[in-house]
Amino acid sequence: MHPLRDTCAIVGVGASAQGKVPGSSAISLSVEAFKRALDDSGLRKEEIDGLLTLPGQTSAEGALNYLRLGETLGIDPRFTGTMNMGGATPGVMLQHAVLAVNAGMAKNVAFVFGDAAATGGGKYDRAQGWGDSSSIWGYMSAAANSAITAARHMAVYGTTSRQLGEIAVACRYHASLNPDAVMRTPITVEDHQASRWVVEPLHLLDCCLVSDGGVCVIVSSAERARDLKQKPVLISGMGQAYTTQNLGREDWWYAPHQRTSVLDAYAMAGVGPRDIDVVQLYDNFTISVMLWLEHAGFCKPGEAGPFCEGGRIQLGGELPVNTAGGNLSESYMEGCLHIVEAVRQLRGQCGPRQVRDAEVSLVTGRGQALNCANALVLRKG
């Protein structure tokens, strides 16, 4: 058995209001989330000795970093850092928290995120890259990377835009059951098809939201977790994998490192795809969910299109995906909320969107130009 399996638990989760929160800043939203997670856990602020963060998309006062965050929270950590892996960062921070707790470098690690991307002025309009960057040819935006993947998936496997639309529809349906979600009005595949092109073959409804908000997750040892306020959610499996090669790698577009990260997490947890009750798959764009379904072994390579049809990925289906609405409909918090939702499902706190008897959840994250991938297997303690 893997020596770190189930050694740590998620003991507290918290999120601020999401969506458009005018008058807030990345730091104020972070503190709001931290207070809620702390209250959720039953820990005292003085007990938080590890602090991790990520910069986010925008902030009037500059990118969020551990010093500014520590100053604002009044915490002098023993273990800290700012990590920058885009949408893969939340999962990576959680894994670093587990390593730090096991190494005795910290007892209770909080990762805290805040962003004011919706009202603070995003950085999405900047030209990307440097020197001989692809922006010379007009290749810009996160949407472009996923559009490249979607176009290739369609050409190689016959995947259709309507099948991508099924993912948007499922996420929106789940968001309609989540009072904290930003976009709650149900949509149909026809709505998806009628939404405008952003970067073809991606429609507007293939794209995640741009949101203000804050999220905090607190990790402690499994032993400590037993004495705290909530039923612990054990961190059973962890995996990370990267490709630093974009153009230089034949299958970059297919992000095969995602598979490596999931297999490592499965192996550490001693589980496989059949053991997973509910999944939270990183969905910056709908196509990302398809890649995760294939790489995590829920279907074969190329078969995610048909897999997403017929309500299979909706609540009540075989494999409910992104039960809070995901980045597509709940809120875009770089994937932090995927971890929060997995915890709430495993605690049984999800009300009308609760997956019955949920005991094991897979959570995935991916960031940068498809480069960074990670996976977590979480288990009801």
Add this chain to the structure above:
Amino acid sequence: MSDYAKPLPILTDENRPFWEACRNGRLSLQTCSGCAHVRYPISRFCPQCLSAEFEWSEMSGRATVFSYIVFHRAYHAGFRQDVPYNVALVQLEEGPRMFSNVVGVPNDQVHIGDPVEVVFDPVTPEVTIPRFRPISQ
């Protein structure tokens, strides 16, 4: 003065030979003297063997469309007049892939797998941008 409003390459000692070659109508990439790997993006060191020895060698200019997308919004003001415009990830015959545009044909006439060849588009006195056009079959 040029009124070209799109992003331009920042010319450096490392990438100047690539852009000079484009200006002269040649697509030229670095071939590693240590392991013969043909590389792109431009780099002082070979990502395979880390050798700093290389030669600029001329590519055939023939490629295939590896993936292909159409921008319906401009993320940079310079492209506002161009939407919808295409960007292709092209696979060069010699191995490397590069982002570029497919020109001389409507956006909906380009498909993944299409054979294309390089053409050169002088946009400023200093910079000529390589793009690709379909090879008629």
